[in-house]
Amino acid sequence: MIDFIQNTVDGVMFGSSYALLAIGFTIVFGVMRRLNLAFGASIMLGAYMGTWLHVHYQVHVLVVAVTTVACTVLVGIYVERLCFHAVRRDAALASMVSSFVIWMQLEEAAIHLLPERTYAFPGLFAAGSYEAGPFLFRTEQTAMLLLAAVMVGALHLLLHRTRFGLALRATSENPLAAAYMGIHRTWTVLCAFVLMSLAGGVAGFAILATDQQITPFFGLWATFKGLIAMMLGGMGSLPGAILGGLLLGVVEAHALWYLGAEYRDLSAFLLLFAMLVSRPGGLLGQRILSREELAFRRV
Amino acid sequence: MSYYLGLAQLIGIHTLLGLSAYVLMLTGQLSLGQAGFFAIGAYCAGILTVIFELHIVPALLIAALLAAFFAFLVGFPALRVKGLMLVVATIAFGEFVRLFFFNLSWRVPRDGIHVGPDSTNGFREIRYFVANGWSAWEITLFVWTFVLLVMAALWWTDRSRAGAVLRAVGEDELAAQSVGLSLTTVKVTAMTAGGFIAGVGGALYAHTATYVDHLTFTVLLATFAISYPILGGLSSVFGTLVAVIFIQGVLVEGLRFMGDWRSIVFGLLIVVAMNLKPSGLFDARTARLLRRAVGLRGGEKSRA
Numbered sequence: 001m002i003d004f005i006q007n008t009v010d011g012v013m014f015g016s017s018y019a020l021l022a023i024g025f026t027i028v029f030g031v032m033r034r035l036n037l038a039f040g041a042s043i044m045l046g047a048y049m050g051t052w053l054h055v056h057y058q059v060h061v062l063v064v065a066v067t068t069v070a071c072t073v074l075v076g077i078y079v080e081r082l083c084f085h086a087v088r089r090d091a092a093l094a095s096m097v098s099s100f101v102i103w104m105q106l107e108e109a110a111i112h113l114l115p116e117r118t119y120a121f122p123g124l125f126a127a128g129s130y131e132a133g134p135f136l137f138r139t140e141q142t143a144m145l146l147l148a149a150v151m152v153g154a155l156h157l158l159l160h161r162t163r164f165g166l167a168l169r170a171t172s173e174n175p176l177a178a179a180y181m182g183i184h185r186t187w188t189v190l191c192a193f194v195l196m197s198l199a200g201g202v203a204g205f206a207i208l209a210t211d212q213q214i215t216p217f218f219g220l221w222a223t224f225k226g227l228i229a230m231m232l233g234g235m236g237s238l239p240g241a242i243l244g245g246l247l248l249g250v251v252e253a254h255a256l257w258y259l260g261a262e263y264r265d266l267s268a269f270l271l272l273f274a275m276l277v278s279r280p281g282g283l284l285g286q287r288i289l290s291r292e293e294l295a296f297r298r299v
Numbered sequence: 300m301s302y303y304l305g306l307a308q309l310i311g312i313h314t315l316l317g318l319s320a321y322v323l324m325l326t327g328q329l330s331l332g333q334a335g336f337f338a339i340g341a342y343c344a345g346i347l348t349v350i351f352e353l354h355i356v357p358a359l360l361i362a363a364l365l366a367a368f369f370a371f372l373v374g375f376p377a378l379r380v381k382g383l384m385l386v387v388a389t390i391a392f393g394e395f396v397r398l399f400f401f402n403l404s405w406r407v408p409r410d411g412i413h414v415g416p417d418s419t420n421g422f423r424e425i426r427y428f429v430a431n432g433w434s435a436w437e438i439t440l441f442v443w444t445f446v447l448l449v450m451a452a453l454w455w456t457d458r459s460r461a462g463a464v465l466r467a468v469g470e471d472e473l474a475a476q477s478v479g480l481s482l483t484t485v486k487v488t489a490m491t492a493g494g495f496i497a498g499v500g501g502a503l504y505a506h507t508a509t510y511v512d513h514l515t516f517t518v519l520l521a522t523f524a525i526s527y528p529i530l531g532g533l534s535s536v537f538g539t540l541v542a543v544i545f546i547q548g549v550l551v552e553g554l555r556f557m558g559d560w561r562s563i564v565f566g567l568l569i570v571v572a573m574n575l576k577p578s579g580l581f582d583a584r585t586a587r588l589l590r591r592a593v594g595l596r597g598g599e600k601s602r603a
Contacts, residue, residue, distance in 0.1 A: 035383055035387075097529060098573055104519070104566045105565075108566075112560075220517075269391040272387070276388040280384050
């Protein structure tokens with residue numbers, strides 16, 4: 001029983017990083033009804049720029065953090081201009097494929113920047129842990145959970161208490177009506193991408209600072225984990241992204257413990273497939289699914 | 300010369316992969332799981348010729364049927380999801396298959412060495428062609444026989460009632476249903492056919508490459524599979540062939556002189572091609588121009 005609870009706690013801790021990635025996906029999907037499959041790769045490239053500074057100039061970890069987030073945003077804007085803004089409105093599919101192809105490009109750029117397989121990534125604090133009763137918590141994972149909570153709170157305020165948030169939600173609800181109200185669609189979409197990349201950059205930095213190493217595989221990993229978490233929770237739903245991330249973390253932790261390491265990713269994909277087939281909108285996304293049936297029809 | 304033959308084999312195999320996605324796209328289904336069926340075909344055919352020492356043709360057919368069977372099974376749950384959700388569901392399936400083969404280890408001793416898939420180390424020594432003394436010419440001919448058979452079958456299907464049925468479901472499901480077509484039958488059939496074609500491609504790939512491992516069958520391969528018909532357009536099977544030649548022959552091989560920078564230019568060129576021609580390089584307009592150029596009456600059969 002104690003094992004079970006400990007696994008669940010670990011899962012929640014780890015799931016908070018998935019939740020952060022899923023939030024990024026959900027913002028753009030909510031506004032555009034499109035998937036940005038280059039998301040993980042843009043975080044990876046941003047983090048590589050940060051690592052590059054760290055490797056060559058031994059800068060402080062906070063500088064690495066700022067560089068990571070800033071470069072992720074820049075790369076995010078590049079992806080938006082090339083794969084989403086430039087592609088015709090009715091060709092959602094073409095932009096998804098383009099964004100995936102761009103992933104190759106970004107990965108190549110990262111490898112050119114730092115050609116070795118693995119680099120150390122500076123951690124925020126030394127790895128440590130503390131005990132509460134029979135349970136063990138890792139310090140850096142607790143920090144990640146807190147960070148996720150803070151970011152969700154900030155995003156909630158931004159979306160529900162500011163004019164920009166209102167514009168974003170209006171575009172998400174009904175792009176045409178929003179355009180009639182004088183909301184500039186292109187500009188809103190770009191802002192959504194910036195927001196996505198901000199969330200992704202922070203998430204990427206937090207995850208890498210916990211792992212303390214970075215490889216080019218991080219891009220695909222981040223894309224998949226964020227995508228699975230978003231799909232589980234519900235597309236385009238902020239609470240759904242958090243729920244999906246935590247659920248994914250818990251399921252993976254249990255699969256790791258009871259079945260072994262090789263079943264960890266296997267169980268995640270099986271869960272996703274089962275969820276999509278039984279409840280295509282995810283846990284909390286059913287409403288969006290019925291409202292936006294057009295978006296899910298032939299793309 | 301062997302370099303060009305190798306390239307021809309690669310183009311043939313990728314054409315099969317692209318056609319498997321093409322069949323599905325005719326019915327409006329977009330699948331990023333084709334790499335999974337390709338992997339099933341590759342591993343199964345490899346196991347049959349290496350461990351059971353079967354002849355290549357039955358091994359290939361059994362592997363393709365097995366891939367088709369799995370596609371059939373995936374077809375039913377896949378009916379419930381459309382568009383982007385289907386894309387993600389099939390990514391999940393493809394990755395699931397890949398991770399399954401990542402964990403699969405089945406080694407048997409043969410002539411003093413162990414052969415068979417060896418989980419993380421991949422599946423080495425699929426030496427059917429070498430062991431039986433096939434020349435590169437014969438292998439290329441063998442690959443292209445299957446490519447041409449599949450292309451001819453699809454071309455014929457497209458001109459028969461079956462093609463119209465597939466396209467009707469792809470154009471408008473509601474209208475197709477209201478004229479009495481069963482969506483379940485049509486979509487699952489397309490899925491099964493796609494699985495079969497991908498399985499043939501995978502089986503050929505495993506034997507020409509002689510080595511496969513799970514990293515061959517990532518979602519990147521699946522992206523290639525769908526980019527061929529997207530880039531080539533859905534007006535005919537030749538679009539897919541043109542796109543494969545364009546990507547594998549012109550872009551991948553032609554940009555080799557750029558060395559490490561190739562991927563960067565490659566990605567950019569595909570994006571530009573998609574921006575310029577969202578309905579495919581070989582769309583109805585190009586087809587009409589070509590037809591006029593070779594002296595047939597243009598625009599007569601404007602189906603797309």
